[in-house]
Amino acid sequence: MSEDPIEVFLQPIQLDYDYTAGVSASRFLRAIEQGKLLGQRCPVDGRVYFPSRGSCPQHAVPFADDGAVELPDRGTIVTYSIVRVPSENIPLELPYITVQVLLDGADTVLMHVLDGDLDTVRMGLRVEAVWKPKEEWTTSLANILYFRPLDEPDADYDSYKEHI
Amino acid sequence: MAELTAVVGIGQTKYVSKRLDKSMPGLIREAAERALEDAGCTWNDIDAVIMGKAPDMFEGVMMPELFLNDAIGGAYKPMLRVHTAGSVGGSTGIVAASMVQSGIHERVLCVAYEKQSESNATWALSISLPFSLASVAGAGGYFAPLVRGYIRRSGAPEDTGIRVAVKDRQNALRNPLAHLQLKDISFEMVANSPMLWDPIRYLETCPSSDGACAMVMENEALAGKRSNKVAWIHATEMKSEPTMFSGRDQVMPQAILDNSKSLYKKAGITKPREEIDCAEIYVPFSWFEPMWMEGMRITDINQGWKMTYEGATALDGDFPVNMSGGVLSSNPIGASGLIRFAEAARQVRGIAGDHQVDGAKKALGHAYGGGSQYFSTWIVSSDKP
Amino acid sequence: MRDVAVVGFAQSDSMRRETDRNEVEILIPVMQELRKKTGLTNDQVDFVCSGSSDYLAGQSFAFIAGLDAVGAWPPICESHLEMDGAWALYEAWVKIQMGYADLALVYGFGKPSMGDLPLTMALQLDPYTTMPLWPDAISIAAIQARLCQEGGTLSAEEMAERAVRDRGNAKSNPYAQVKGDFSVDGILADPYIANPLRKHDCSPISDGASVMIIASAEKAREFQDRPAFIRGFEHICEPMDFGVRDLTSSKSTEIAAEKAGVRADKIDVAELSAPFTHQEILVERALGLDESTNINPSGGALAGNPIMAVGLTRIGEAAARIWDGSADRAVAHATSGPCLQQNLVCLMEGN
Numbered sequence: 090m091s092e093d094p095i096e097v098f099l100q101p102i103q104l105d106y107d108y109t110a111g112v113s114a115s116r117f118l119r120a121i122e123q124g125k126l127l128g129q130r131c132p133v134d135g136r137v138y139f140p141s142r143g144s145c146p147q148h149a150v151p152f153a154d155d156g157a158v159e160l161p162d163r164g165t166i167v168t169y170s171i172v173r174v175p176s177e178n179i180p181l182e183l184p185y186i187t188v189q190v191l192l193d194g195a196d197t198v199l200m201h202v203l204d205g206d207l208d209t210v211r212m213g214l215r216v217e218a219v220w221k222p223k224e225e226w227t228t229s230l231a232n233i234l235y236f237r238p239l240d241e242p243d244a245d246y247d248s249y250k251e252h253i
Numbered sequence: 254m255a256e257l258t259a260v261v262g263i264g265q266t267k268y269v270s271k272r273l274d275k276s277m278p279g280l281i282r283e284a285a286e287r288a289l290e291d292a293g294c295t296w297n298d299i300d301a302v303i304m305g306k307a308p309d310m311f312e313g314v315m316m317p318e319l320f321l322n323d324a325i326g327g328a329y330k331p332m333l334r335v336h337t338a339g340s341v342g343g344s345t346g347i348v349a350a351s352m353v354q355s356g357i358h359e360r361v362l363c364v365a366y367e368k369q370s371e372s373n374a375t376w377a378l379s380i381s382l383p384f385s386l387a388s389v390a391g392a393g394g395y396f397a398p399l400v401r402g403y404i405r406r407s408g409a410p411e412d413t414g415i416r417v418a419v420k421d422r423q424n425a426l427r428n429p430l431a432h433l434q435l436k437d438i439s440f441e442m443v444a445n446s447p448m449l450w451d452p453i454r455y456l457e458t459c460p461s462s463d464g465a466c467a468m469v470m471e472n473e474a475l476a477g478k479r480s481n482k483v484a485w486i487h488a489t490e491m492k493s494e495p496t497m498f499s500g501r502d503q504v505m506p507q508a509i510l511d512n513s514k515s516l517y518k519k520a521g522i523t524k525p526r527e528e529i530d531c532a533e534i535y536v537p538f539s540w541f542e543p544m545w546m547e548g549m550r551i552t553d554i555n556q557g558w559k560m561t562y563e564g565a566t567a568l569d570g571d572f573p574v575n576m577s578g579g580v581l582s583s584n585p586i587g588a589s590g591l592i593r594f595a596e597a598a599r600q601v602r603g604i605a606g607d608h609q610v611d612g613a614k615k616a617l618g619h620a621y622g623g624g625s626q627y628f629s630t631w632i633v634s635s636d637k638p
Numbered sequence: 639m640r641d642v643a644v645v646g647f648a649q650s651d652s653m654r655r656e657t658d659r660n661e662v663e664i665l666i667p668v669m670q671e672l673r674k675k676t677g678l679t680n681d682q683v684d685f686v687c688s689g690s691s692d693y694l695a696g697q698s699f700a701f702i703a704g705l706d707a708v709g710a711w712p713p714i715c716e717s718h719l720e721m722d723g724a725w726a727l728y729e730a731w732v733k734i735q736m737g738y739a740d741l742a743l744v745y746g747f748g749k750p751s752m753g754d755l756p757l758t759m760a761l762q763l764d765p766y767t768t769m770p771l772w773p774d775a776i777s778i779a780a781i782q783a784r785l786c787q788e789g790g791t792l793s794a795e796e797m798a799e800r801a802v803r804d805r806g807n808a809k810s811n812p813y814a815q816v817k818g819d820f821s822v823d824g825i826l827a828d829p830y831i832a833n834p835l836r837k838h839d840c841s842p843i844s845d846g847a848s849v850m851i852i853a854s855a856e857k858a859r860e861f862q863d864r865p866a867f868i869r870g871f872e873h874i875c876e877p878m879d880f881g882v883r884d885l886t887s888s889k890s891t892e893i894a895a896e897k898a899g900v901r902a903d904k905i906d907v908a909e910l911s912a913p914f915t916h917q918e919i920l921v922e923r924a925l926g927l928d929e930s931t932n933i934n935p936s937g938g939a940l941a942g943n944p945i946m947a948v949g950l951t952r953i954g955e956a957a958a959r960i961w962d963g964s965a966d967r968a969v970a971h972a973t974s975g976p977c978l979q980q981n982l983v984c985l986m987e988g989n
Contacts, residue, residue, distance in 0.1 A: 096273035100770050102313050102761070106696035106753045111660035136499040142706075143663040147498035149709025151666055168405075170397035171451035189398055196499035212405060246405075251500050253402035255736040276766060308698035309720065314769070315693040315761035316720055319975040323877035329893060332875040332980070333729065336692075336720040338699050344717055348729060355735035356639070371765075493686075493716040495705050508713035623702050627716075 113143040113152055118228035120159075124220065128195050130156040136196035140230065162218035162233070164192035165244040167252045169203065169210050186210050190236055191252050198252050204235040213243035255354040257637060259476035259483040260598040262292025262469030268432035268583035271370040272463035277317065278324030281366045284465035285325050288362065292469040296326035299469070300358035305335040305345025305365035306587030312371045325364050337491075339535065339622025341365065342590025343629030346468060346618070347489040350631070353472050354486075360475060366465035367585035392537065393458060395624065397450035400540040402504045404452065409543060409558035411452065415443045416561050417539035418457045418581060424568055425578025427607035432462045432583040457539040457581075464585035466592045473637075484598035484633040487615075488519035496624045503625055509548035512628040517550070520632040525617075526551050529632070531573040531600055531610040532617035533593040537580045542566060546574070549619060549630070568608065576600065576608040590620025594631055601635040642734050643858040643865030644986060646851030647954030648672035652815035652844035652942025655751040661695065665707040665747050665847045672849045676861050680709055684739030686716040687730045689723035689746040690946050693758055704747060715739070722746055723848060724911075724949030724972035724982050730852060731871055740854045746947035747847035755843050755945070762976060764878065775976065776840060780832035782885045782977045783916040787834055791886040794834060797915035798825040801838040801940060804918075808937025815842050815942040841913040846944025848951045866957035866968070870898025870985035873972075878979055885977050888917075891924035894983040895969075905931045906965035909952035911939040911972050920978060921971055935959065949973070953984050960988040 110118055113129060117140050120127040129141030133148040137158050144151045169188040181202060188210070189198040203210055204219065216236040226232045264287025266272070272280055289295065302325050304318040314320065318327075318334040325332075337344040342365045349363035404411065422438040425431035435442070435456075446456040476483045492512040495501070513525070522528045534549070536542045543557030551572060552560055560566050566574035575581070577596045580589050597618035599605040605613075615634045621627060648671040650664055672678065686708055690701045701718045710716065715738075719726050723746020730742035750758070759775035786792050799822055808817035820838065828836045851861065858865035874890035876883050883889065895901065908931050912918040918940065927933060934940075936955040939948050949972025959965035966989065972982040 094274070100313070100765065104693075104696065104753055104758060104761075108696070108752060109657060109660045109749070111663050112658055113663075114660070115658075131499070134499075138499065143660065144666050144706055145498065146495035146706040147501075147709065147711045149666065149669065149707055151663075151670075168398040168401045170394060170401065170453075171448070172394055172397075173447065173451075174391070174393065174449045176391060176394070187394055187398070197497060212401070250406075251502075253399075253405070253502075253504055255738070308692050309761075310692060310698050312765070313761065314765045315691065315758065316974070317765075318720075319762055319875075319979055320764045320878045322875050322979075323879070323882070327875055328877045329874055329890065331873050333725060334720045335717065336701065337716075337718050338702065348717065348732075351729075351732050351736050351738070354738075355732045357732060357735060491715055491717055492713045493705060493710055494713040495710050496702055498711065506713075507711075511713045623699065626702075626705075 111143045113141050116157065117141045121230060121232055122226055122228045124223065124226060126160045126162055126192065128158040128160050130158055132156060137194060138197050139192055139195040139199060158194065160192045160194050163239060164190045164216060165249050166212060166214040166216055167191050167198050167249045168212055171207055188236060190216060191249050201233065202235045205238050209238060213246060215239040215241040215244060256356050257473040257485065258350050258353040258470055259485045260468050260633065261471050261476050261479060261483045262288040262294065263595045263599055264288030264291060264467045265430050265592065265595065266464045267430050268462040268464040268585060270432065270461060270463065272368065277312065277368050278321055280368055280463065281321060281364050281465045282324045284467040285362060285364050288467035288469050294469060298360055299326055299362045301331040301352055301361045302327040303333050303335065303345055303349040303352065303361060303363040305341045305591060306367055307339065307341055310372065311586065312368055326362065337622060337627050339586065340590055340620040340627040340629045341622065342588050342592065343594055343618065343620030344491060346591050346594040347491055347629055347631065349470055350486050350489055353470050360469065360471045362467060362469055364465060364467040365588040365591040367587040368463045369461040369585065370463050393450040393453055396538055397453050399504050399625065400452055400538065403540060403544050406504065407555035407558055413543060413558040413561055414457045414539040415440060417542040418443045420567050421575050421579045421581040424576055424608055425582035428577045431578040432460050453538050459537045459580045459584035462583050462585040464583065464588055466588045466595050468595055482602040482635055484601045485637050487632040487634050487638050488516050489631040490516040491629045494626050496626055504544065505548060505554065506625050508626060509545065509628045512630055513549045516630050516632060526572055529615050529617050530613040531576060532619065533577060533579065533596040534574055535580055535590060535593055535620040536575060537584065539581060542574060545619065549617065573610050576605065576610060590629065593620055594618035598633050601633050640735055641855035641867055642731055642852055643855065643867045644850060644953060644957035645853050645858050645861035645865050646672055646676040646678065647957060648675060649813050649848035649951050649954060650846045651813050652846045652944050654815060654842060654844065656749065656845040661747050661749050662703050662706045664845065665704060665745065668847050668849050669707050676851060678851060682741055683743045684715060685730055685733045685742040686714050687726040687742060687744050688718050689721045689726040690748060691720060693761060694748050694750050694945065696753055704745065722949035722972050722974055723947050724953055725873065727850060727852065727950055727953060728871060728873060728982065731868060734852065734854055741857050742852050744852065744950065745847065745849040746950045748944055748946035749845045750843050750945050751845050776832045776835060778976050779914045780835045783834050783914065786886050786916050789886050792916055792919045794826060795822055796919055797839055798822040800915040800918045801825055804934050804937045804940040807935050808941035811936045811941065813942060814937045815844050817937060817941055835914065839915040841939045841943035844942050844944040846947055848947040848954055850950055850954055862961050864961055864963060864988050866960040866986040866988065868984060869987045870900065872897040873982035875980040878975060880977065888920045888924040888978045888981060891921055891971065891981040891983065894981055895925045898983045898985045900969050900983060900985055901926045903967060905967055905969050907932045907935060907956055907959045907968040909936060909938060909956040909970045910934055911948045911952045913939050913943055915940065917978050925969060949982060957986055960986055
């Protein structure tokens with residue numbers, strides 16, 4: 090019998106979960122399956138949450154069924170990072186740019202990626218979504234492949250600064 | 254109304270990337286035994302055990318305190334398991350203190366640990382639900398855009414983060430327990446290290462560490478009889494806010510501003526920069542030093558970077574921060590907050606060794622977690638309130 | 639010690655599988671019901687504490703989403719335990735004892751239907767020696783039941799009696815999941831699922847949430863004419879290893895009950911959260927209960943087991959019997975870990 094200590098042994102753990110998107114997120118995902126971006130209006134202060142969710146985290150009230158708001162697929166980069174670290178769950182080539190996008194008409198930001206020159210990304214940059222081919226659409230935000238810069242002047246800092 | 258409570262024993266392991274000679278029970282027991290030895294106590298002297306660590310998936314054990322119960326002397330005693338995201342170490346210290354402050358127990362042990370080598374924390378942090386998009390690469394991917402926001406707001410010079418990293422890594426050379434010991438650390442070395450999550454460079458981030466930290470706390474009747482210096486707890490505070498809502502200020506969350514205001518009020522502190530001698534602050538990415546100097550009201554909003562620039566936060570500055578090398582030098586996640594609290598206590602007990610701040614009498618410990626939304630803090634002093 | 643009382647409670651249905659709503663969406667209506675019933679507003683709350691489990695949710699930091707149901711704005715004083723909400727209540731009670739708070743909001747929630755609960759629970763075991771064998775939670779409980787039966791501690795008939803009693807009581811509990819008229823003979827004719835455990839010996843798998851308010855005596859009467867004052871609140875943990883403890887009794891429950899003063903006087907109502915019939919018997923005995931106590935009027939954990947909320951729910955159910963005057967002295971129990979490893983006892987009185 091070996092006297093060597095056992096320092097490491099591999100114990101794979103596999104557990105399967107059936108996640109529930111939830112009532113509000115289901116509505117959102119069914120819409121994005123059709124290429125529509127659905128936000129949700131808070132019944133207390135009227136602010137538009139995107140992606141929509143079950144409730145307002147600030148006021149702890151459920152979002153009403155009639156509060157859905159369709160949003161355009163363009164917006165402003167509020168802040169960003171250039172990522173050079175591989176991550177097992179992210180299939181993108183390095184380096185890539187993660188961005189927080191404030192869609193026009195929304196009052197919360199969306200985390201996504203930007204396809205663009207590393208030197209041109211900046212706060213305030215105007216961007217639009219680039220979608221997968223329609224036949225590949227599923228119930229996922231990944232239907233948007235990435236955002237790309239628009240040929241527009243940058244948004245004024247004051248217009249998005251409260252969303253950083 | 255609350256019983257006066259003091260830290261009378263502190264134990265830590267050496268922080269390393271892989272602690273292959275110890276199991277989880279062995280690791281936490283090492284820290285706990287050192288705390289008991291420091292306190293001159295035995296396992297039998299402990300009334301209750303409070304355990305803290307970050308998500309269970311970091312080691313692949315569900316509620317690991319249950320199988321660790323006997324290793325930390327919790328057999329047939331009350332035991333609680335705290336989990337408040339990255340702030341958990343601090344919260345663990347606060348919950349432990351409350352067990353004594355409430356008069357329910359006379360002497361308690363708290364332990365926090367992480368053995369990151371036994372699983373993959375970046376994986377555990379990045380499990381993405383099938384209906385959400387995976388575009389956030391670990392904690393760095395989450396916090397880098399916020400750092401960008403801070404730079405834009407404050408106008409801080411781009412090398413502020415580098416200066417923090419150099420300072421903390423120099424401090425770590427004075428702390429034999431620190432994980433990263435970079436003997437030839439320099440401004441150039443940090444500046445030339447790879448940019449991981451722009452604007453965060455490799456040497457501006459924290460390592461993944463294995464390690465545990467433990468503290469013994471006592472009520473006044475017991476601690477007051479001791480001849481050695483103890484760390485009296487003057488105030489504790491915990492504040493939380495939602496991860497996101499429209500208009501939430503993620504760079505300077507209201508929760509830290511409310512936390513510091515309430516903490517100082519309870520501790521009777523009106524001029525924190527003058528009255529507090531040093532601080533151990535949760536800084537997992539270098540830029541969070543200036544940000545949290547502002548959040549903890551040590552300086553004005555958007556002025557935190559000046560403290561770094563002027564050397565105020567250096568070991569010989571007027572407000573030393575992270576004398577131990579901080580989270581940037583050692584990061585056993587679930588323990589990192591408790592280490593901050595313990596290092597603050599070591600300073601006021603005058604037992605911090607080569608990273609002791611001369612004459613430190615009052616110190617601040619701070620931890621944060623989640624999306625900059627959970628904050629736990631305490632003030633300890635060599636003097637009773 | 640300060641006088642502290644349970645003054646408000648709300649719970650969701652115990653549901654085998656909630657397919658539409660996520661955890662926050664389960665929690666929000668319960669939170670709203672509590673606010674509606676009690677008139678509670680956020681500015682009255684000094685401290686919030688919750689209990690939940692990341693592994694049940696299959697996500698790290700799953701508890702953070704719970705804050706969305708609280709309305710944590712302006713920022714709140716808050717803590718979370720990776721334990722049943724009953725222990726979160728304990729932490730809140732301690733905060734009131736030390737004068738940090740006068741009123742606290744406590745909640746627990748879990749949605750075990752997302753995963754395979756008996757298998758997930760195997761991850762609680764020693765990761766180096768026991769867990770790699772993947773023993774599921776029911777098999778481990780069956781080993782304990784076998785020890786109890788063969789050592790003469792209890793019988794299959796006594797176990798079946800608990801199932802009959804609890805599921806019968808649950809008929810009057812609108813939130814219960816498994817209820818109805820069963821007979822001992824009928825249950826004993828059922829096949830084993832893990833010998834000697836039959837289906838009726840096991841609690842159901844339940845999704846659910848519960849929410850509670852506790853307050854110092856000064857504030858308690860704003861919410862209840864007859865607050866449920868906490869007179870004893872104790873919890874004890876045993877080592878996990880099955881070889882180092884007596885599995886045919888619940889020593890930690892005994893110690894907790896002794897310290898809480900449970901046996902000092904008659905107990906009118908007891909609410910137990912033991913997830914298996916033989917464990918319920920062990921807990922009854924550890925608490926010193928007999929026929930004079932109305933045990934599990936709600937049906938207990940055997941009628942609905944929203945794990946991470948079920949212990950808090952027992953305290954809520956027991957408190958409700960004090961509020962309505964049907965009990966003067968009530969005890970509630972919560973448990974965690976394999977084979978009743980960790981137990982909590984909360985003794986409440988109306989006077």
